[in-house]
Amino acid sequence: MSEPLPSPDEALTPGLYLVATPIGNLGDITMRAVDVLRRCDGVACEDTRVTGKLLKHLGISKPLWRYDDHSEHRDRSRLVESMRERAVALVSDAGTPMISDPGYRLVNDCRLEGIPVTSIPGACAAVVGLTLSGLPNDRFLFAGFLPAKDKARREVLEEFGSIDTTLVFYETGPRLLKSLAALREVMPEREIAVARELTKLHEECRRGLGDGLIAYYEANPPKGEIVLLVGPPEEQVASNTDAEAMLREAMETMKPSQAAGHVAKATGLDRKTLYARAMEFKAE
Template sequence: MPANGPDQDPVHKVLEPGLYIVATPIGNLGDITLRSIRALEACDGVACEDTRVTGKLLKHLNISKPLWRYNDHSEAKDRKRLVESMASRAVVLVSDAGTPLVSDPGYRLVADARAAGVMITSLPGPCAAIAGLTVSGMPNDRFLFAGFLPVKEKARRDALDELAGVDATLVFYETAPRLVRSLDAIGAVLSGRSIAVAREMTKLHEECRTGTAEDLIAHYTAHPPKGEIVLLIAPPNGTLPDDMNTDEMLRDALADMKPSQAAGMVAKVSGKDRKLLYARALELRSS
């Protein structure tokens, strides 16, 4: 597909058949872009997660279009029919809020459309993860978006443990009822790290609160949160420095413990990253 120049707008009153991935507001309806409005006005139909949610947005914009439900429960035959329609129709894909495919259904539809040779273009706009990152004050030169944390406690802690050594700001989506439980897991697995809770982004009661897991648990236990949440965790301190005291602690622990147990014990005492300590324990054991 030929690239569009910086001054070219591929969205006109009549759209070329294909798939148009359109970002919608995450709260403030004023965040819809002019280009997105023109695409919604000119398309042949809109594939959306919830027709009621998208219907409200279109009503606000005074636009009337056929709405086709497409979500995590859609079957392969529905996706096939939708892709086939793109040969002759301009189809807009939206999520309930924000940029489609960012922790939302849609990637299979895009993959199938690409395999079928369909013209695909993205109309960028609001994204809660990026909005949360920009107001958090967390390092943003490297970040990892990891969607929603698992619901069950063990799976949640395992997921955090897996990401503990990633040298980047971690970004998650979370629901208000699960926030305190997730903060508790972060405090246990990633002790001492700075955390930001960005809540109700772009809405009337938008807030971004930072602190330790303990600080935030105390606040949100006393003031139960509402709304959509972006949860951000600062990266680890970096590589484990040469520290003879830490090495000595590991050597002493390795006399009676497995490397993983030794790393866990020293991490609690020193406050250093357990995964880095585990890697160091393996080195010490083999030396």
């Protein structure tokens, strides 16, 4: 059974609350997130101006404390110490804290000090982009932002290129064409999706090979933050010779039907054809 929301007058237990905020459409904030922001003692955020606009939209007034990747250790220590008596919400400018975000240091410090940590889930650009793309999502690798320098970007793509899964990156509009060019060079046959303006009026998810996407975005320079997705490599269909060798090996420990099923699963070849070939081997 779902957990009901507590009374708005009930105080929050002191500790850290990781609150997901909208990535574009303000309607995507959850009821639970609004409840925590209303009842917390203060909000730690990347940019007080951005968070201030969100709280004003929600009709909430709270103390705002800047916390980002430039915050020093002593600032983090003071914030953690305050959570022994206060409930502090941590938000990013958009989306879920901790996803490509420096807040993990704050969470680690809280855990070391025995401070309770609660996560309030919500919007996440990487997941929205993945669901829109139509690329295989039974497993995927999220790798944050690609490096800005060409050599480092290429090295990262070469490192991930051998992984048989959908790759998910964050990218910015000004750097998109360089990343697409690097993908065309390192993974020329892999399908790419560019998801941008997510949850907003002009939401877009464009999919294709590197050449086509480069031509489009040269003519239509993109703005804002982007989710860049790369589909897994195409399955390599085994040759008949490879399949027969696998089938003979499997039949050393399996019945023909079992061996045929095993090789079919491994190669994508037709099970009935493999079974007929297995029976021929058995009759030899």
